[in-house]
Amino acid sequence: MMGRTPNGQPGFLGFVHRRRRGAELFLLILALAVGIGGYAAVGIGVDGAVPTNIVGYGGWLVILIVACHVAVRIAAPYADPVLLPVVAALNGLGLAVIRRLDLAQIDKAAGTGKPPHVFANDQLVWMTIGVALFIGTLVVLRDHRVLQRYTYTSGLAAIVLLLLPMFPVIGREVNGSRIWVHLGPMSIQPGEVAKVLLVVAVAGYLVVHRDALALAGRRFLFIDLPRGRDLGPILTMWLIGMGILVFQRDLGTSLLCFGLFLTMLYVATERPGWLVVGGLLFVGGATVAYFVESHVHSRVVTWLDPFGAWETGSQQVGNSLFGMSWGGLLGRGLGGGQPWRTSYAESDFIMSAIGEELGLTGVMAVLLMYGLIVERGLRAALVCRDGFGKLVATGLAVVFALQVFVVVGGVTDLIPLTGLTTPFLSYGGSSLVANWVIIALVLRISDQARRPIPDLSFDEPAEVETTQIVKAVRP
Amino acid sequence: MSELTLFLIRIAYLAVLWIFVLSAISVIRTDMFGARLSSGQTAPKAAKSKKPAAAKPAPKRRGAPTHVVVVEGGNAGERADLEHAPILIGRGPDAAIRLDDDYVSTRHARIAASGDQWFVEDLGSTNGTYVGASRINQPTAISLGTKVRIGKTILELRK
Numbered sequence: 001m002m003g004r005t006p007n008g009q010p011g012f013l014g015f016v017h018r019r020r021r022g023a024e025l026f027l028l029i030l031a032l033a034v035g036i037g038g039y040a041a042v043g044i045g046v047d048g049a050v051p052t053n054i055v056g057y058g059g060w061l062v063i064l065i066v067a068c069h070v071a072v073r074i075a076a077p078y079a080d081p082v083l084l085p086v087v088a089a090l091n092g093l094g095l096a097v098i099r100r101l102d103l104a105q106i107d108k109a110a111g112t113g114k115p116p117h118v119f120a121n122d123q124l125v126w127m128t129i130g131v132a133l134f135i136g137t138l139v140v141l142r143d144h145r146v147l148q149r150y151t152y153t154s155g156l157a158a159i160v161l162l163l164l165p166m167f168p169v170i171g172r173e174v175n176g177s178r179i180w181v182h183l184g185p186m187s188i189q190p191g192e193v194a195k196v197l198l199v200v201a202v203a204g205y206l207v208v209h210r211d212a213l214a215l216a217g218r219r220f221l222f223i224d225l226p227r228g229r230d231l232g233p234i235l236t237m238w239l240i241g242m243g244i245l246v247f248q249r250d251l252g253t254s255l256l257c258f259g260l261f262l263t264m265l266y267v268a269t270e271r272p273g274w275l276v277v278g279g280l281l282f283v284g285g286a287t288v289a290y291f292v293e294s295h296v297h298s299r300v301v302t303w304l305d306p307f308g309a310w311e312t313g314s315q316q317v318g319n320s321l322f323g324m325s326w327g328g329l330l331g332r333g334l335g336g337g338q339p340w341r342t343s344y345a346e347s348d349f350i351m352s353a354i355g356e357e358l359g360l361t362g363v364m365a366v367l368l369m370y371g372l373i374v375e376r377g378l379r380a381a382l383v384c385r386d387g388f389g390k391l392v393a394t395g396l397a398v399v400f401a402l403q404v405f406v407v408v409g410g411v412t413d414l415i416p417l418t419g420l421t422t423p424f425l426s427y428g429g430s431s432l433v434a435n436w437v438i439i440a441l442v443l444r445i446s447d448q449a450r451r452p453i454p455d456l457s458f459d460e461p462a463e464v465e466t467t468q469i470v471k472a473v474r475p
Numbered sequence: 476m477s478e479l480t481l482f483l484i485r486i487a488y489l490a491v492l493w494i495f496v497l498s499a500i501s502v503i504r505t506d507m508f509g510a511r512l513s514s515g516q517t518a519p520k521a522a523k524s525k526k527p528a529a530a531k532p533a534p535k536r537r538g539a540p541t542h543v544v545v546v547e548g549g550n551a552g553e554r555a556d557l558e559h560a561p562i563l564i565g566r567g568p569d570a571a572i573r574l575d576d577d578y579v580s581t582r583h584a585r586i587a588a589s590g591d592q593w594f595v596e597d598l599g600s601t602n603g604t605y606v607g608a609s610r611i612n613q614p615t616a617i618s619l620g621t622k623v624r625i626g627k628t629i630l631e632l633r634k
Binding site: 023330358386 | 481482484485486488489491492493494495496498499500502503505506598599612613
């Protein structure tokens with residue numbers, strides 16, 4: 001009977017979690033094989049020899065990953081064992097593919113005398129910063145519930161960050177979208193950081209207000225419609241989303257913010273009515289944008305007829321489709337294709353480069369890895385005992401899922417193309433750093449959720465049910 | 476580099492990729508149900524020996540606390556027997572110690588045992604639970620006479 005609670009219930013769902021740090025180490029070694037192996041395969045495929053700096057490069061990757069692992073062992077010993085290895089593998093694979101595109105650029109620039117655009121070294125620096133912030137987040141933030149105190153602060157910060165690119169001087173328009181902020185030599189995409197803050201803000205707001213949102217309202221045609229006065233926050237979010245769409249011409253971030261808010265609202269209130277109302281709002285806004293904004297209009301035209309657009313000048317999506325079909329089932333091998341023909345292959349279109357050189361087999365593996373990240377995030381939300389942690393973990397997993405869907409859907413012509421980065425794979429500092437912080441937050445929540453000491457809280461099933469909706473009583 | 480070597484490298488790299496994905500899935504599979512507590516050897520020690528005091532309060536040591544008492548605040552004097560651990564403290568009707576204190580959440584904190592040691596755990600309350608002067612954010616060990624502050628109320632373990 002040892003280890004059982006008084007009424008014979010052995011904890012939540014009848015088990016305790018193991019730490020699984022050994023399993024994590026084993027997976028990390030495999031992940032390093034993916035990263036370093038990819039780098040070697042790129043060298044062999046392009047130059048015919050293993051790159052000479054493989055020891056230095058591989059050593060640096062090993063140091064970064066071991067640092068992460070040690071930090072998790074010390075600061076979050078019960079955290080999920082799969083998340084970190086999957087992220088390490090994706091980041092390593094991304095670096096290898098970016099390096100492969102760099103080599104092509106160097107090759108092309110060799111004849112012209114112009115300096116080539118290379119990204120792999122920058123990306124490695126950004127990865128280092130991301131890993132540092134990952135470790136910092138795990139060490140400093142010992143309890144995710146602390147974040148709930150900063151609900152409105154982070155909400156305000158998210159809105160300010162989202163609006164930042166629209167200010168003159170620091171904001172800059174790149175490729176038709178005004179989503180960049182330039183500070184001296186650095187340029188960052190504040191939207192990537194804003195999405196993390198937004199998750200915290202929305203979770204903090206909903207955990208307090210969800211009862212009002214869930215219980216009030218009337219029924220209309222089998223759908224529970226929310227009350228008019230509760231529409232305030234959803235309309236605010238809709239306005240922010242549409243503002244981003246219209247003034248910054250950034251379809252991706254707009255969809256991400258609004259979709260994130262809607263999903264969290266739905267998860268918190270269990271009311272599909274919100275999805276109906278929000279979906280209609282988004283469709284309405286997007287339709288207006290289609291007719292008013294030429295930028296949005298051209299994206300839709302390219303989506304409906306990529307090869308027609310290819311003939312008339314917008315070749316990106318067409319090239320991506322050509323590349324992936326040339327890759328086929330097994331791909332051309334790293335260094336065997338021509339992925340540089342698609343512009344922005346190192347950032348937005350990295351999935352088409354992977355599709356061309358690693359084929360459907362490689363793309364499927366990558367998509368499965370993203371699926372695993374989302375699944376582990378939702379799993380952490382499921383096991384987590386406090387409402388705020390549940391909502392944050394759900395929100396972060398949803399952000400991830402939405403972003404992957406939007407960018408891969410755009411590259412494969414399933415939905416209109418939007419400018420978003422592929423998490424961990426694409427070149428892009430802001431995105432990489434923000435995503436490492438997201439993973440740190442999910443690990444922190446899963447560590448809290450899987451830690452067995454608070455077996456204290458597993459006293460009786462009814463208790464477990466109700467402690468999830470701890471009602472905060474404001475003084 | 477011959478065509479065959481390149482082909483083999485290509486296949487080998489895809490194999491590494493998939494070995495990684497499948498290993499990750501198999502780790503998730505073994506993790507799915509965690510460690511059964513009855514299987515014993517895999518469960519962490521902390522979990523194995525949790526709450527023997529609550530499960531069978533027979534081997535009572537001398538000097539072990541027997542109840543928790545409200546020593547300060549509106550409900551001063553109210554007490555709960557530790558035999559019924561874990562003890563829920565809050566404003567809610569299901570709390571073992573109900574406090575009429577505006578600064579206390581419905582389900583505010585919980586006192587429970589792990590081994591011989593008693594712990595207090597905050598349940599995500601608004602105003603927090605304090606042991607001594609510091610706000611706790613994880614189950615914290617308390618002993619006889621340790622002052623646990625919840626809102627305007629102070630509780631402690633007594634013999």
